[in-house]
Amino acid sequence: MVYYIAQFYKNRHNYPPGPIPLPLIGNMLTFRKYKRNWSMEILDFKRIYGPVFTLWVGPLPFVIICDPDMARDVFNKSEFSGRPTLLMSGIYNNEKHNDVIFNDYGPCWKYLRQVQHKAIGKYAKTKALSELVAKSVRQMVDNIITNEGIDKPFQTRHYAYDLFANILGSIMYSEKFDNKHPALKKYKYLTIDYIPEVGNAMMMYEFVPMSKYFMANPLAKYKCYFNELLIYTRNIYQNHDKTYDSNSLRDFCDILIAAKHEAIADDKLSAQYLTDDNLLVTLIDMFIAGVDTSQITLMWILLYLAYYPEYQDRLHSEINFELNSREPVAEDISRLNYTLAFVSEILRHRNVAPMGVFHKTLADCQLGAFSVPRNTQVLVHQFGIMNNTKYWTNADRFEPERFLDEHGQFIQTNPGAYMPFGCGRRICPGRALAINDELLSIKFL
Numbered sequence: 001m002v003y004y005i006a007q008f009y010k011n012r013h014n015y016p017p018g019p020i021p022l023p024l025i026g027n028m029l030t031f032r033k034y035k036r037n038w039s040m041e042i043l044d045f046k047r048i049y050g051p052v053f054t055l056w057v058g059p060l061p062f063v064i065i066c067d068p069d070m071a072r073d074v075f076n077k078s079e080f081s082g083r084p085t086l087l088m089s090g091i092y093n094n095e096k097h098n099d100v101i102f103n104d105y106g107p108c109w110k111y112l113r114q115v116q117h118k119a120i121g122k123y124a125k126t127k128a129l130s131e132l133v134a135k136s137v138r139q140m141v142d143n144i145i146t147n148e149g150i151d152k153p154f155q156t157r158h159y160a161y162d163l164f165a166n167i168l169g170s171i172m173y174s175e176k177f178d179n180k181h182p183a184l185k186k187y188k189y190l191t192i193d194y195i196p197e198v199g200n201a202m203m204m205y206e207f208v209p210m211s212k213y214f215m216a217n218p219l220a221k222y223k224c225y226f227n228e229l230l231i232y233t234r235n236i237y238q239n240h241d242k243t244y245d246s247n248s249l250r251d252f253c254d255i256l257i258a259a260k261h262e263a264i265a266d267d268k269l270s271a272q273y274l275t276d277d278n279l280l281v282t283l284i285d286m287f288i289a290g291v292d293t294s295q296i297t298l299m300w301i302l303l304y305l306a307y308y309p310e311y312q313d314r315l316h317s318e319i320n321f322e323l324n325s326r327e328p329v330a331e332d333i334s335r336l337n338y339t340l341a342f343v344s345e346i347l348r349h350r351n352v353a354p355m356g357v358f359h360k361t362l363a364d365c366q367l368g369a370f371s372v373p374r375n376t377q378v379l380v381h382q383f384g385i386m387n388n389t390k391y392w393t394n395a396d397r398f399e400p401e402r403f404l405d406e407h408g409q410f411i412q413t414n415p416g417a418y419m420p421f422g423c424g425r426r427i428c429p430g431r432a433l434a435i436n437d438e439l440l441s442i443k444f445l
């Protein structure tokens with residue numbers, strides 16, 4: 001025991017500074033004191049230790065970066081682009097299949113991400129997307145009126161979720177995901193319901209080794225639902241593969257299947273990774289990553305439009321002026337300067353991933369003045385960076401105008417401290433689709 005404690009404190013000096021951890025539990029007692037939102041409250045450590053600090057969750061160190069230049073610099077390097085091996089990653093990545101989100105950096109991740117990117121790129125700016133969003137928004141508004149009536153307050157959460165489930169379900173599988181769809185309940189659990197259900201139990205089970213002796217696995221139900229979704233998606237995938245026509249690609253599923261056939265026909269290195277099992281988990285991945293993030297962003301948009309009616313008027317008149325009640329096409333989106341600035345500011349001010357997503361170091365590496373050992377979890381504090389007065393004037397104020405130039409044109413080059421979709425090699429591949437989905441949803445609302 002004495003040896004373990006001595007080693008623990010010796011090892012601690014291999015990481016950037018931070019509050020003193022206790023053996024086995026790390027800084028978990030500090031987290032207990034937090035009343036509001038721990039991801040915001042840990043920003044206090046930046047004032048004490050500087051823009052890079054280490055927090056220990058159980059016996060595991062987490063290095064947090066709060067500096068945008070350093071974040072971009074290191075996340076552009078392959079050695080900072082791994083993903084930690086968590087219990088959840090084992091559900092997506094195992095001896096049977098691999099995905100993108102939880103997959104470690106390497107050729108399998110690279111080739112799967114490439115096809116994902118290609119599929120998203122093909123769809124993000126099409127007229128078909130605009131028509132689909134129009135139809136789905138109309139359906140959502142009808143459902144709201146039928147179920148909630150008019151002029152009464154209601155919870156937007158499930159309607160917003162169903163909207164993006166419908167949009168992504170159609171883009172991905174040509175499936176209509178209305179709220180009676182049998183797979184939707186499972187998807188909903190995997191994306192939004194399991195977090196409130198399992199709460200901190202997942203962190204305990206994941207990071208405190210002793211907890212496995214007195215707790216049931218909080219991810220058991222998650223795994224069970226995931227397996228059911230795998231069967232469901234395999235069915236759709238196999239039907240697509242049987243009816244696939246390379247001259248008429250219907251959806252993401254077809255685009256992924258086309259990439260597989262192409263890789264096999266050309267005997268490409270990628271063929272060994274573009275397997276049926278990997279591709280269908282990659283499809284589930286996109287749904288999981290895309291629906292929840294887009295839904296939460298739309299809920300913020302709706303809240304801000306209700307809270308600041310002046311923005312409602314401004315967006316309304318820009319959309320009316322530029323589109324004059326016709327259906328928008330891809331080129332129209334770039335003319336909606338104020339609406340683009342509004343969505344960009346929502347993503348800055350109320351980012352859905354305040355602390356980004358875990359990365360893992362793949363080798364011993366240098367992080368500014370500090371060295372970080374291999375297999376360390378690294379996080380970029382996106383909220384801290386995007387709300388830091390050093391990089392943003394009136395950082396805490398909601399001001400879409402900050403994204404416009406003096407002629408009212410949307411500034412295409414993002415400021416260095418703007419990173420709602422992460423940064424570097426693992427930056428969100430769905431960002432173009434996400435922004436267009438939000439813009440079109442505003443247009444049709």
Ligand code: HEM
Pocket residue numbers: 100101102113116120285286287289290291293294297352353356357358420421422423425426427428429430431433434
């Ligand atoms: C407002 C909407 C969205 C936001 C704010 C968002 C944000 C993010 C962030 C912060 C990451 C982590 C980047 C990193 O690891 O450093 C990420 C990853 C990812 N996102 Fe998004 N996302 C959004 C929508 C979407 C959509 C619509 C899709 C696909 C249809 C998507 C697919 C993915 C995937 C597959 C990854 C994992 C990439 C990888 O590990 O290489 N996202 N996203």
